[in-house]
Amino acid sequence: MFKYVIFDVDGTILDTEKAILISLQKVLKEEGKDYQLADLRFALGIPGKETLRRLNVMDVDRVHPKWSETILEFSHEVSVFQDLEDVIKTLAESPARTGIVTSKTKKELIDEFEPFGLSSFFEYTICASDTEKHKPHPDPLLACLDGINANKDETIYIGDSTYDMQCANSAGVKFALALWGSKTTEGFESADFVLKEPKDILDLIKM
Template sequence: MFKTILFDVDGTIIDTQYVMTRSLQKTLLEEKQLEVPLEDLHFILGIPGREAIKKFSENDTELETLLTKWNNNILLFSEYATLFPGIEKVIKDLHAQSIELGVVTSKTQEEMKNEFDSFGLTQYFKVQVTASDTDLHKPNPDPIQKALEELGVDKKETVYVGDSLYDMKSAKSCGVSFAVAQWGAVESSAFTDIDFSLATPKDVLTLANIKTDMI
């Protein structure tokens, strides 16, 4: 069905919900003496860190300090980040079937190096578009559009797999199909413009018309 599959990272390939929310909670307590429940930080999932921090500071200098401290705290919790069960095999199977694969993420290049590369999946993705690569980020179409241009593929033959509303809006504004990764989605009831709902990572194979009993 689709010849190109683009993936979000957090909440789609790797489970970083605890890492991201707990590290920000720690940062806000240490730097601003704010006690914020973890559930009140779920909004940060799927958006650039700078945008998340803006809710807690309008001062540019303080914002930079908070970002630096947050990134340091993320490293303290990085051991809790894990691949979603089954996603590694799915990515390898898609690659083996010559499906063009790419990553479009709100992480920066540095964050990808620190938080993603250790999982050993980088080699399977022909392109990685990070928050460092475009001026505008999700929910704008720019990151996905950049991936399409770098791959030289047809958007009609491309689907974006993600877990957040920002992922959905970015895909739809770019004109590509969107598949929600229900295994990582927090706001599943809020998705209103999806093309496919995937219950498990294995379901991604169906997007490429690969029978799961063949792999």
């Protein structure tokens, strides 16, 4: 049984894929760079500034806020994955302690996650603004573990990207793949658990 359940946000709690990729494509086009959506999928799961650096965007500090604002134009495309809200509320009523480790900045978390009213169900949150190094480096997850005084052996990190899995592995905690977000198990052969639907999360605290 796991006593500490840590969540990623994008692709794990929120279905943000379409909003992230379309807004990125739009901003890049305005910057004179044309990309197909498929070529931008690598952006899912890493901080926005890192994405822009990998795309060789010259003025990252100018373009990143522009992208964050553009994502809000597509907020109608973002939703909580089906049944996940009920699972999160059930976890909050259980003895398990919960946290969030996300690549969103603090402002992005406020603008894009808090409107769904789920923040209060999590005891501790680490965002990209809180650590110098980011996923797949273990620092964000380790910071969250420290924040809730968690035992690594009793902790599970739930995410949808290889960055999440690498972060968990490096931090020495178990990793559960959110299949509803990743949509594939390819590349996740070393995941400790594959969760087919949100309610499977509850089995992790009953083991």
